Amino acid sequence: MLPGESIWLLVMLWATPCQPRESHPSEYDYVSFQPELGRQYQSGRFYSRPAQCVDIPQDLPLCHGVGYDKMVLPNLLDHETMVEVKYQASSWVPLLSKNCHPGTQVFLCSLFAPVCLDRPIYPCRGFCEAVRDGCEPVMQYFGFPWPEMLRCDQYPREDVCIAGTSPNATQAPRPRKTEVCPQCDSEVKADTMYEHMCASEFALKVAIREVKKDGGDQKLVLKKKKALKRGPIHRKDWGDLVLYLKNGANCPCHQLEQLNGQFLVLGRKVKTQHILTAIHKWDKTNREFNRFMRKVKKSKCPKPHTVFM
Template sequence: MQGHRSVLARVSPLLLGLALWSAAEEYDYYTWQADNFQNGRFYAKQSQCVDIPADLHLCHNVGYKKMRLPNLLEHESMPEVKQQAGSWVPLLAKRCHTDTQVFLCSLFAPVCLERPIYPCRSLCEVVRASCAPVMESYGFPWPEMLDCNKFPLDNDLCITVQFGTKQVTAPPVTKICTQCEIEQKPETMRVQLCASDFVLKMRIKEMKIEKGDRKLIAAQKKKKVLKAGKLKRKEFRKLILYIKNAAGCPCPQLDNLSGNFLIMGRKVDNRLLLTAIYKWDKRSKEMKYAVNFMFSYPCSDTISHSAGPHLGSFH
């Protein structure tokens, strides 16, 4: 028991323990029972210690090599884990808290010890305090599956806060609208494209301020639907997009409304929310790669639209 306490106290001893554990082949397969506090259940499938695959982007660089499957969110296969975890990848890039990956991966890709190790309630609470406001700017509430009250109070057998209670970086003096904080990199755009409900190439006719949001009215002509998702054709005819809580923050991409834009978004409560915006640049290799990827590879193989909050614009 004392050995486990030292392992769980900090990340580095935890990783050392995992390295020793994964080196012992006879411990790679064993059965276990989930804890009661989250309405634990018996798994029909025998628990395994498996390698964290490189394409599990949420956790492939978390610092240890093997994970427990089924995981602590009741995902019993690796394809299901990848689908469900994929939508959370952009939240890491948003860097809302230093412990975001530790918290999420403790559930999606839990460490392989002799019993399930859950995150402590305090870890959940500090991540929620920093990241929930970012999620809410896109119309996402903190999800029920991550209700902090479900997790145990701090003890020696749960994962506590690792890197402190502050954000990764201090906020800039002038905060750009969250939806406009964009790095035009192929991997960033690929994740955004797959996590969005719809993707458009369009011109903007007019921009207004309405109840704290920016309201974008699309030009009727020269509008191309790159990804329709579940939206109906009539919803694209007279297109109005909203940038939530963006009335008072700058969005450099919208300083000049001329030309085409690459728009990504989601449908929330019958409103179309813009979640990412790029100035269209046909000479951009990154943009060409991302758009070609969308038509060449099915997003269902990488990012599931039913998984998590679809935070596809947090880069």
């Protein structure tokens, strides 16, 4: 098979205009650098180096197991360096665990870590709209709308595009009407918690004095706090720090039913509010929680270089 033929075989297997197809990771093993790649990926922006095909790094958890192991840099979001890709992509890692759409990982990685072909292949507009419609309601719990950089009308309706089939996208999205608040619906798994902590702007060990309704949100008034990662919390805000559980007034959060003990809270600052994105009981009897804490002490999160959203 000629190199050009292998490229289009890959496109037909995975990136089709309308019909999603079943795929397997082995179908991507033969993808390699294409001589015309640099010229085809120019988008009018000046880059300090030509487009190149590189390994998806181990510390890019958003795209682990996506079905291929090499990506184009700069990517389709105009991130020119791997440092920028890693930091921007880290903000999306917590969303994967919410199962808001089965194709979320493929959609995001098609842009953050696009597969190496001799021309850029964008997600189909319908695929983008399906992921957006499934995930934007969940994102609103974290204080974020669907970002402008991912607006769906910029992607093609037809021509060759990624329609949404993924090797690991086999489960339908879960209904969210009767579920707990997404911020309170995180498993105690050491690796997942660590990735979420690194994706968060702040991580705190807290004791909670009371929880109040504040419009459609819940407001957590703290009585004790210790920073594992302080991030954007200014000194003037530290003394009277409150956290907001966005859109949490009408969904259950079992962690907040009993306020005794202490909690691990993760979050981000959105405008003037400190938004809670995950909460866990501080449970030293839990093996996974203890493994998470050991990892926090031994490892360092990547340093942020840009700000997402």
